[in-house]
Amino acid sequence: MKQVLVQNGRGLCSIAVVEDGQLMEYYVERPSEMEKAGHVYKGKIVNVVPGLQAAFVDIGLEKNAYLYIDDLLPAHLEKQPEDKPPIRDLVKEGQTVVVQVKKEPVGTKGARVTTHCTIPGRWLVFLPEADYSAVSRKIDDSEEKVRLKQIADDIRQPGDGIIVRTLAQGQTAEVLKDDFRLLKEVWSEVEEKARLSSAPRLLYRDLSLLPRLVRDLFTDAVDEWIVDNTQAGEEIKAMLNELAPELADRVKIHSSGHPLFEAYGIAGELEAMSRRQIWLKCGGYVIVDRTEALTVIDVNTGKYTGEDDFEHTAFATNVEAASLIARLIRFRDFGGILLIDFIDMEQEAHRQAVEETLREGVSGDRTRTNLVGWTKLGLFELTRQRSRPAVDEQFNNRCPHCGGSGRILSTSVR
Numbered sequence: 001m002k003q004v005l006v007q008n009g010r011g012l013c014s015i016a017v018v019e020d021g022q023l024m025e026y027y028v029e030r031p032s033e034m035e036k037a038g039h040v041y042k043g044k045i046v047n048v049v050p051g052l053q054a055a056f057v058d059i060g061l062e063k064n065a066y067l068y069i070d071d072l073l074p075a076h077l078e079k080q081p082e083d084k085p086p087i088r089d090l091v092k093e094g095q096t097v098v099v100q101v102k103k104e105p106v107g108t109k110g111a112r113v114t115t116h117c118t119i120p121g122r123w124l125v126f127l128p129e130a131d132y133s134a135v136s137r138k139i140d141d142s143e144e145k146v147r148l149k150q151i152a153d154d155i156r157q158p159g160d161g162i163i164v165r166t167l168a169q170g171q172t173a174e175v176l177k178d179d180f181r182l183l184k185e186v187w188s189e190v191e192e193k194a195r196l197s198s199a200p201r202l203l204y205r206d207l208s209l210l211p212r213l214v215r216d217l218f219t220d221a222v223d224e225w226i227v228d229n230t231q232a233g234e235e236i237k238a239m240l241n242e243l244a245p246e247l248a249d250r251v252k253i254h255s256s257g258h259p260l261f262e263a264y265g266i267a268g269e270l271e272a273m274s275r276r277q278i279w280l281k282c283g284g285y286v287i288v289d290r291t292e293a294l295t296v297i298d299v300n301t302g303k304y305t306g307e308d309d310f311e312h313t314a315f316a317t318n319v320e321a322a323s324l325i326a327r328l329i330r331f332r333d334f335g336g337i338l339l340i341d342f343i344d345m346e347q348e349a350h351r352q353a354v355e356e357t358l359r360e361g362v363s364g365d366r367t368r369t370n371l372v373g374w375t376k377l378g379l380f381e382l383t384r385q386r387s388r389p390a391v392d393e394q395f396n397n398r399c400p401h402c403g404g405s406g407r408i409l410s411t412s413v414r
Contacts, residue, residue: 004217006210006227007260013210016266017217023269024364025330029209036061036101038206040117040190044199045095053087056110057099060200063110067091067099071114075130075161096199098190103386117190119183119204122215122243123168123176124152126183130161138166148176155180167219214239216366218247226252228260273331276406280304280324284317288328294337297325301343314343315350322354326361329369335386339379355380 005016017025029035041059045067048055055072056064069087073080091097099113119126133152135145151173152162168176186204193203207215214236218225227233233253240248254260261267272278279285283304289296299321301313325340340358345351351374358380362369365384372381402408 002222003224005260008229023266037104040100040204042194042197042199042201043099045091045093055091058200065111065113067113075116076132098194119186121179121183123179125163127161128187129159131159133162135164136166151176224252226254228254280320282320286321295334296339298341299343314345318342318354319357322357323361326358330365335384338382341379
């Protein structure tokens with residue numbers, strides 16, 4: 001059973017993805033503070049920094065955006081030079097450029113942008129000037145991948161780029177062709193605006209949270225999409241009547257007097273999964289510490305002493321922790337480098353079992369996650385792609401007293 005719960009209130013749109021009764025993903029957006037990732041701008045180069053091989057671009061936001069040289073070179077790897085040229089050979093101060101926000105502004109950092117724009121549709125993603133086609137790696141059927149790749153090659157023109165999304169499995173060539181035509185029309189409008197506008201200027205706005213998730217998440221795998229607002233429910237149904245009319249009857253309106261998340265028993269889990277210390281059912285616990293550069297997760301046995309020897313106690317705790325951590329990664333939308341300090345285990349079979357539990361747990365993640373493996377120090381390392389700030393970054397303020405460390409100077413040494 002896979003359910004998507006949409007709760008509106010206090011100026012927020014909150015969306016929870018629940019699989020078999022477990023909270024797996026959580027999204028939240030203030031309509032007044034819509035995310036910028038995916039938006040396309042016409043910007044002006046204000047500073048070129050050869051030492052960083054990067055440029056700073058004014059796109060009209062509070063902080064200038066960051067444009068790295070890799071995001072200026074051709075998107076097709078085979079068309080890139082063997083040695084990267086100096087960035088001053090590619091852009092100059094005062095030059096205008098069309099860019100897309102790749103990563104949201106975080107803390108003191110401005111947005112990261114790229115010239116490799118992507119326009120997502122229901123079935124395809126259009127990449128102007130990329131000049132290649134590809135099929136989602138999450139499609140396992142080799143024959144289906146070959147079929148979809150052939151369709152993509154047939155419908156694209158020289159210079160066009162296409163990525164066939166996972167949702168496109170089983171779709172006909174005509175359906176994909178119609179999707180591609182619409183995406184090309186969108187891009188033509190972007191190009192026309194860029195030609196007529198001065199910088200900085202917003203050229204293309206990606207969908208807000210709810211319609212974006214309907215487009216990307218509402219598939220046949222979703223059993224129910226439950227909303228607490230009649231108007232929002234009707235808007236979702238209207239969107240589905242265009243995208244996937246066979247799914248429209250799965251939209252349900254929650255009319256109980258209780259808040260939606262409370263009625264479905266996830267309000268408490270939302271709070272528990274957001275803590276720094278999270279208890280496991282076995283009596284162990286995990287500690288989550290985040291820095292600007294990486295996230296560190298520490299696993300401890302806590303109250304659990306149930307096995308006869310420490311090896312099995314450590315193994316049982318680590319397996320349960322690995323399952324929880326996989327959920328935490330998706331739920332809190334961690335990105336960048338993650339290090340997990342599991343309890344030390346001597347047996348290689350136990351280490352492999354813990355890794356496999358983690359791998360299975362992140363397999364359903366729509367965001368690309370790379371399990372690097374065990375380090376020489378016995379830590380487990382993984383990386384996860386990030387385009388938006390993690391949920392707790394968006395709605396938690398740094399403590400003005402301790403600066404986020406959780407500690408203040410002892411009164412005995414002041």
